[in-house]
Amino acid sequence: MPTEVILPKVDMDMATGQISRWFYKDGDTIKKGEPLFEIETDKAAMEVDAPASGTLRNVTGAQGVDIAVGSPVAWIYAEGEAVNAPAPTADAGKPTTVGPDPDGAKPCCAKEAGERRGVRATPLARRIARQYGIDLSSVTGHGPMGRIGREDVEAAQQAAARARPAEAPVRTEPPAPAPGLARQPAPQPAPAKPRLVVNGETPLHVVTLREGEGTPLVLLHGFGSESASWRPLLAEFTGPNPVLGLDLAGHGGSVGRVADGFDALVSGVEETLRALGLASCHLVGHSLGGAVASAVAAGLAIDVRSLLLLAPAGFGPDIDTAFAEGFARAREEAPIRSWLRHLVSDPAAISDGFVRATARGRADGVQSEAQTQLVSRLFSNGAQHFDVRGLLTDLAMPVKIVAGAEDRVVPIRHFTGLPGRVALHVFPRTGHMPQIEQRADVARLLRELTR
Incomplete structure (x- = not known):
């Protein structure tokens, strides 16, 4: 009996999705586990692996149209198995699917899929290529x-x-405050649109997540993550601001940059923002990135207009170092799934597709090695080696902290007794990733800060 290939659910609130490209065409021989097609929703883009080995037949999933989750998009026949047209499904005839073809013809441009088969690339690589205008072939x-x-x-x-010829970046610095006075946001001319730079020109890897106008929004991820993790939140954020993602040292595209401690993480972000020529920005930081964002906002290198901290580290002495140490070592899908689900209140918030994508990015061990070295410089024996709580006292910009009542990594008690002008938003049934579990509300709070 042939194996049915269905459109999987790759996001917790996904009802439909689109196949952006097939890597194989009708009649091709495939092996179980090989990337079969790429699926895109408004919040995710990832490859779906073949569930069985055999010959791909009756490809019904058209590229670029909405397909209901769970709908069949193809069938895989084992060697020697007779090829017959599959029985129509309950969704047959709906405009979101294309009916099966008994002759094995592919209604979604088989020629195009066959031509693209030679260009195999990860979804992230395709997005970066589109951003830079690079022909993947x-x-x-x-x-x-x-x-x-x-x-x-x-x-x-x-x-x-x-x-x-390289274009020299424009670098500007805010004026230093008068002695004895807390730093106030200095009047600045309207900031120029951030220049899209080659990552070799900046100390840390920079990704332009969204083009826009006005003061840029800079996002700093948490330990073990990278800039791509912000895409679910950005699907909810409708502000006009340009959005930049920075990969911290030892993470993502900055995995080759070594940081010997927390201060080195902070200086790496400051140097990168200055290399981009940013006179001012809004800062958002999650977990470790929240602590780094707090230190950057308290410094003099960049004029930070607002600060949004999501389950930030550095506000108390203790932390779940078992997570940081365990995730740093994780390379395979099973432990990665376990540690990712440790970060949320509802395990369903972490889709299997997200787990597989994370595992593929860590499979070669490069991220694991870099983060294992870094974790010992930041945490040990259940304690944090840095403290940013006191930095909030003299900050002049608006500050919001978002925390989950069921956070198992950073205790919620860390955020009691803060200065009264620091807004604290605590969400029930939420863990260490409010930007995932409460993305709509977090996006609303972000819009309030960036207006």
């Missing part, structure tokens, strides 16, 4: 089966940048 992939990854696209972009 000109990029050499170094991943499994020649798949193009983020590093391959960035290497191609850097090579292209070396072939043309």
